[in-house]
Each structure stands twice: as structure tokens, then as C-alpha cells.
């Protein structure tokens with residue numbers, strides 16, 4: 001099959017490309033960065049350099065494809081997340097329609113139907129094609145964004161550790177934590193991008209009919225259990241995951257200079273996880289869990305953590 005993968009050689013698209021190339025498909029990988037051309041060719045795929053904000057580029061790239069994986073990269077520079085996601089989803093829908101693509105896999109998220117800004121899945125409803133909407137849980141790779149916090153690095157890291165873990169952390173040298181407006185003993189489904197790639201690959205080559213929603217997860221546990229696994233792998237078995245209120249989280253994101261709309265959407269997303277509604281929806285769909293457990297990822301994480 002001729003398959004188009006968006007998302008460059010990112011967390012999901014890299015293993016996804018490897019699977020599809022190995023299966024003998026002709027794979028084209030979309031990247032916005034001309035410097036990725038060589039790496040894409042080395043992976044056995046054909047590079048298509050351009051932006052998903054360019055409908056003509058997408059239409060041209062999707063022409064004659066048997067299947068397309070459409071993802072919208074999260075942008076921390078777009079001031080209004082909802083507006084950005086809507087525009088990109090409309091671009092995809094228009095290009096897929098004009099190109100006449102019949103097999104489509106759209107990357108969404110497990111909170112998509114609960115968070116106003118994220119709810120763009122319906123924009124693909126009018127396409128005359130088989131569509132699978134992927135709703136994965138929280139990526140293992142998100143832990144990479146917390147490395148400085150876990151290291152209790154800099155004044156901010158020390159201040160936050162002192163504030164939320166108390167003076168004993170400074171006295172014992174046990175600095176560092178994870179935090180968010182979901183956390184503590186909230187139960188969450190974590191997921192490996194490699195397991196998502198497996199699921200996306202299955203959906204791309206499966207000739208289904210109509211619209212399907214597929215939840216994807218690798219392991220369910222509390223946030224503090226996750227912190228213990230990550231902490232143990234990096235020699236900080238006391239690591240805990242502090243649960244902030246929505247208000248505290250919003251203040252933190254504003255201090256980090258995130259645009260107000262974007263900060264609000266991120267808080268809403270995490271609040272949906274804290275409320276347990278995302279988990280409830282996940283359980284209702286009863287998906288089979290993937291193969292990669294958090295303890296496996298924790299080893300990869302530890303290697304990156306110690307290098308930083």
C-alpha cells in the first residue's frame with residue numbers, strides 16, 4: 001500500500017514508519033523541516049517536506065495514497081489551542097476530501113470529547129472514507145518534559161520542591177518531584193508511543209468501513225505508582241507526584257508565560273483526567289493493553305535523565 005505518515009520522525013511516527021516499511025509498504029513521511037530529509041530516507045521512507053498548515057501541500061502529498069495517518073502536533077506558540085486544532089483539522093479534512101483518500105487514521109486523545117478545545121474529531125465526519133479516531137492515554141514520553149523539575153534544578157525547581165515536599169527534602173537532599181492538576185492517587189492510563197504505533201499500523205492497513213474510535217493504553221496505575229517506577233529507575237525512589245488545584249496549575253502555566261487560552265485548555269485537559277471521566281470512557285471501550293510497560297520505558301528515561 002501507499003501510505004502517508006504525518007508527524008515526521010516523532011514519538012509515534014518513527015516507530016510507525018519502521019513497522020510499515022518492514023511490512024513492505026511504500027511510506028511517505030511529512031516533515032516541516034528540510035534537515036530531516038536524510039533521516040527520513042534512512043528510515044526507508046520518502047520525505048515530503050512542507051507544513052500541515054498548507055492545504056495545497058497536503059492535497060498534493062495525499063494524492064493517490066491508499067491510507068493517511070493524520071496528526072496535529074501540539075503547539076506551545078499558538079495562543080488559542082482550540083482555534084489552532086480546528087484550523088489544522090479543517091486543513092486535513094479538505095485535503096483528504098480533495099485527494100479522495102479512503103483509509104484514514106486520525107490522532108486524537110482520550111480527553112478529546114471532554115475538553116472543548118480538543119474536540120475536533122467531528123470535522124472528519126463528512127468524508128466518504130473509513131476513519132479510525134485514535135484516543136491514546138497519557139504518553140510515557142511526557143515524563144521527559146519534567147526532567148528539570150525531577151532534578152529539583154535551578155531556583156524554581158528548589159522552590160517548588162521546598163513548597164510541596166517540605167524542608168525535609170532540603171535537609172535530606174531528596175529534591176525533585178512531579179506535579180500537575182492530575183496526580184497523587186489519581187488513576188491514569190499511560191501509553192507507550194511504540195504501542196500506539198502498533199495500533200495505528202493495524203488500523204492503516206485494515207480495510208474497515210465507517211467511523212471507529214479506538215482507545216490505546218499500555219498500563220493503568222496511580223500517578224504516585226508511576227512516580228515510584230520512574231523515581232526508582234533514576235535512583236530517587238521517594239519521588240512523588242504532587243496534585244495541584246486547577247487554580248495553582250493555571251497560575252504556574254501563566255508564570256511560565258504560556259498564552260492564557262492555551263494554559264486554560266491544558267488545565268481543562270488535566271482536570272478531565274483528575275475527575276476520572278477519561279478513565280471511565282477508557283474502561284467502557286475495553287481496549288487490550290499494549291506490550292510496553294512503564295518499567296521498560298523507565299530504563300530509557302533513566303538513560304536520557306542521566307545525560308541531561
Ligand SMILES: NC(=O)c1ccc[n+]([C@@H]2O[C@H](COP(=O)([O-])OP(=O)(O)OC[C@H]3O[C@@H](n4cnc5c(N)ncnc54)[C@H](OP(=O)(O)O)[C@@H]3O)[C@@H](O)[C@H]2O)c1
Pocket residue numbers: 006007008009010011012013030031032033036050051052053071072073074107108109110135136137138139142193
Ligand atoms: N502527549 C500526550 O500525552 C498525548 C496524549 C493523547 C494524544 N496526544 C496527541 O499525540 C500527538 C503527538 O504525537 P507525537 O508525540 O508522535 O508527536 P511529536 O513527537 O511531537 O512529533 C510531531 C512532529 O510533527 C512535526 N511538525 C510540527 N509542526 C509541523 C507542521 N506545521 N507541519 C508538518 N509537521 C510538523 C515536527 O517534526 P518536524 O520538525 O520534522 O516537522 C514534530 O516533531 C498530538 O496530536 C497530541 O495531541 C498526545
